[in-house]
Amino acid sequence: MNDIFAKRRARLLAMKAIRDNYIPGDKLVSCPHCGQESERKAVAEGLSVCPKCGYHWPLGAYYRLSTILDPGSFRELHPRLPAGDPLSFPGYRTKLESSQRKTGLTEAAVTATGAIGGRRCVVGVLDSRFLMGSMSAAVGEKITLAIEFATKNKLPLILFAASGGARMQEGILSLMQMAKTSAALARFSEKGLLYISVLTDPTTGGVTASFASLGDIILAEPGALIGFAGPRVIQQTIGETLPEGFQRSEFQMEHGFVDAVVPRTEMRDTLARLLRLHEKGGRQ
Amino acid sequence: MSELTAAQRVAIARHPQRPNITDYIDALFTDFFEQKGDRLCGEDGAVLGGVALYHGRPVTVIGTRKGKTLEENLNCNFGMPNPEGYRKALRLMRQAEKFRRPIFTFIDTSGAYPGLEAEERGQGEAIARNLMEMSQLTVPVIAVITGEGNSGGALALGVGDRVLMLENAVYAILSPEGFATILWKDASRHEEACDLMKLTAPDLLRLGVIDDIIPEPEGGAHLAPAIALRQVDRAISRHLAELDSESGKSLVAARYQKFRKMGAAAPEKENP
Ligand SMILES: [Zn+2]
Numbered sequence: 001m002n003d004i005f006a007k008r009r010a011r012l013l014a015m016k017a018i019r020d021n022y023i024p025g026d027k028l029v030s031c032p033h034c035g036q037e038s039e040r041k042a043v044a045e046g047l048s049v050c051p052k053c054g055y056h057w058p059l060g061a062y063y064r065l066s067t068i069l070d071p072g073s074f075r076e077l078h079p080r081l082p083a084g085d086p087l088s089f090p091g092y093r094t095k096l097e098s099s100q101r102k103t104g105l106t107e108a109a110v111t112a113t114g115a116i117g118g119r120r121c122v123v124g125v126l127d128s129r130f131l132m133g134s135m136s137a138a139v140g141e142k143i144t145l146a147i148e149f150a151t152k153n154k155l156p157l158i159l160f161a162a163s164g165g166a167r168m169q170e171g172i173l174s175l176m177q178m179a180k181t182s183a184a185l186a187r188f189s190e191k192g193l194l195y196i197s198v199l200t201d202p203t204t205g206g207v208t209a210s211f212a213s214l215g216d217i218i219l220a221e222p223g224a225l226i227g228f229a230g231p232r233v234i235q236q237t238i239g240e241t242l243p244e245g246f247q248r249s250e251f252q253m254e255h256g257f258v259d260a261v262v263p264r265t266e267m268r269d270t271l272a273r274l275l276r277l278h279e280k281g282g283r284q
Numbered sequence: 285m286s287e288l289t290a291a292q293r294v295a296i297a298r299h300p301q302r303p304n305i306t307d308y309i310d311a312l313f314t315d316f317f318e319q320k321g322d323r324l325c326g327e328d329g330a331v332l333g334g335v336a337l338y339h340g341r342p343v344t345v346i347g348t349r350k351g352k353t354l355e356e357n358l359n360c361n362f363g364m365p366n367p368e369g370y371r372k373a374l375r376l377m378r379q380a381e382k383f384r385r386p387i388f389t390f391i392d393t394s395g396a397y398p399g400l401e402a403e404e405r406g407q408g409e410a411i412a413r414n415l416m417e418m419s420q421l422t423v424p425v426i427a428v429i430t431g432e433g434n435s436g437g438a439l440a441l442g443v444g445d446r447v448l449m450l451e452n453a454v455y456a457i458l459s460p461e462g463f464a465t466i467l468w469k470d471a472s473r474h475e476e477a478c479d480l481m482k483l484t485a486p487d488l489l490r491l492g493v494i495d496d497i498i499p500e501p502e503g504g505a506h507l508a509p510a511i512a513l514r515q516v517d518r519a520i521s522r523h524l525a526e527l528d529s530e531s532g533k534s535l536v537a538a539r540y541q542k543f544r545k546m547g548a549a550a551p552e553k554e555n556p
Contacts, residue, residue: 084547086491086547087480087481087482089480090480136547137546137547137548138547140547141547141548144544166457166458168457168463168467169467170547171456171457171480171481171482172455172456172457172481172482172483172491172493173491173493173546173547174457174547175435175436175439175456175457176439176493176543176546176547177546177547178411178412178415178436178439179415179419179439179442179443179543179546180543180544180546180547182412182415182416182419183415183416183419183420183443183539183540183543184544185416186416186417186419186420187540189416205436206436208408208412209396209407209408209409209411209412209415209436209440210411210412210415210436212408212412213406213408213409213412213413214412214413214416227403227407227408228396228398228402228403228407228408228411228436229396229398229399229402229403229407230398233398234398234399234400234403237397237398237399238399238400240400242400246400246403247403255404255405255406256406257406
């Protein structure tokens with residue numbers, strides 16, 4: 001019985017993942033970083049990493065999950081949590097609906113339980129295709145529910161950040177999600193449980209200034225933009241051009257804010273290894 | 285309460301003669317001892333903090349500092365903290381907990397400083413750490429938004445058991461100018477942004493983001509500072525008295541629930 005459900009779940013994730021793993025272009029795709037063309041098939045098989053320069057294309061949430069979870073272990077948490085319009089902001093509903101149509105997601109976050117290398121965990125993923133992965137009340141709520149679920153069930157937690165920052169149309173309620181998610185992580189941490197934060201391109205604004213920066217372990221994909229203020233704002237403030245590589249993953253590691261830069265092809269093994277190293281977590 | 289537009293309130297909130305952290309410390313507290321430095325690498329004048337007596341009782345006071353003259357403005361970076369400011373604030377809050385002192389924060393900032401070095405030293409991490417640790421403090425925390433409270437830079441001092449706002453203060457995700465720039469690529473539409481952003485005290489009280497509004501003299505606190513300061517004193521002492529009867533554990537639990545509810549969807553029954 002369980003086996004049938006697991007197979008069904010594996011198929012469902014695979015289907016959603018295929019839809020997510022779409023990079024525009026016909027047989028050939030051109031890399032926005034090095035400009036070189038590669039076979040679409042080679043890019044897709046290589047986890048959407050450019051075979052020529054190692055550029056990491058953004059990943060859809062379900063596809064991301066399919067690249068790290070053991071087959072058949074995926075079980076989505078709160079899939080029906082709706083997007084909201086708490087300030088009745090003009091034009092926002094339409095914007096949400098068109099993002100939903102474009103991505104097949106209800107909001108910018110997908111959370112799930114699953115296993116990596118046979119070890120159960122809770123994983124949350126932000127999807128930058130949905131309004132830049134910005135922090136809405138629904139995103140904050142979903143992340144908080146996932147943290148609370150992990151706390152209650154004494155499971156390790158992995159969150160993949162990808163966010164342009166605040167959801168403007170939700171104003172102050174977007175801001176408050178920073179306090180909400182951070183407070184939930186404080187409670188989670190009290191239980192002696194492991195939280196791994198993975199920063200992907202881009203991780204900025206309110207997400208950086210909350211859950212993304214609070215991991216026991218912080219990993220980053222190569223070349224990701226990571227910061228609180230965006231480069232354009234900084235440039236305007238200081239009136240100078242920014243140095244090469246500023247706010248990228250490698251820069252953040254040099255400045256002490258990232259434990260390791262991990263290429264996507266090694267992410268699953270790295271996570272499995274970290275879960276194994278923390279096996280005895282969870283104070284009684 | 286007067287019928288001011290949101291944009292008018294923004295102008296009052298930014299008035300250079302509006303009472304600021306130094307005025308609050310002088311009027312409401314005695315024997316203030318300023319504590320400098322984050323004990324990691326620096327001192328940030330944009331955040332002022334220390335220990336003082338409040339009606340004879342030791343408390344920790346922390347606030348953002350903008351200054352009133354240009355020289356003062358420059359000395360404290362126009363009230364835009366660097367990571368050291370937030371880390372100093374956290375150091376003082378931990379100390380307040382150690383010595384079982386209540387904490388008052390006074391917030392008036394256009395935001396965390398978006399500078400190159402602020403980024404190098406982890407502006408995002410500093411703010412995140414404050415949010416996380418403030419949620420766990422076992423002493424009463426009362427945050428007062430006195431002028432402008434913008435972005436994570438304001439929230440980093442704002443995780444309180446009580447969040448109070450002066451009548452004409454504003455609290456928002458960023459400045460109306462920034463909002464209009466991001467949303468419409470047109471900073472000149474900031475007045476329109478003011479109306480949509482729900483940044484006034486009455487709006488925020490309705491949304492459950494703040495707990496109380498402190499009345500101001502007609503036309504704004506800068507027109508009759510002494511009256512405004514007295515109103516703030518009255519409000520914070522009343523709220524402190526309420527919190528005094530709570531144990532540390534119940535303060536933490538109630539603070540968690542307070543922020544937990546913000547933007548929460550209707551409860552959903554699902555068994556994963
Ligand atoms: Zn390339």
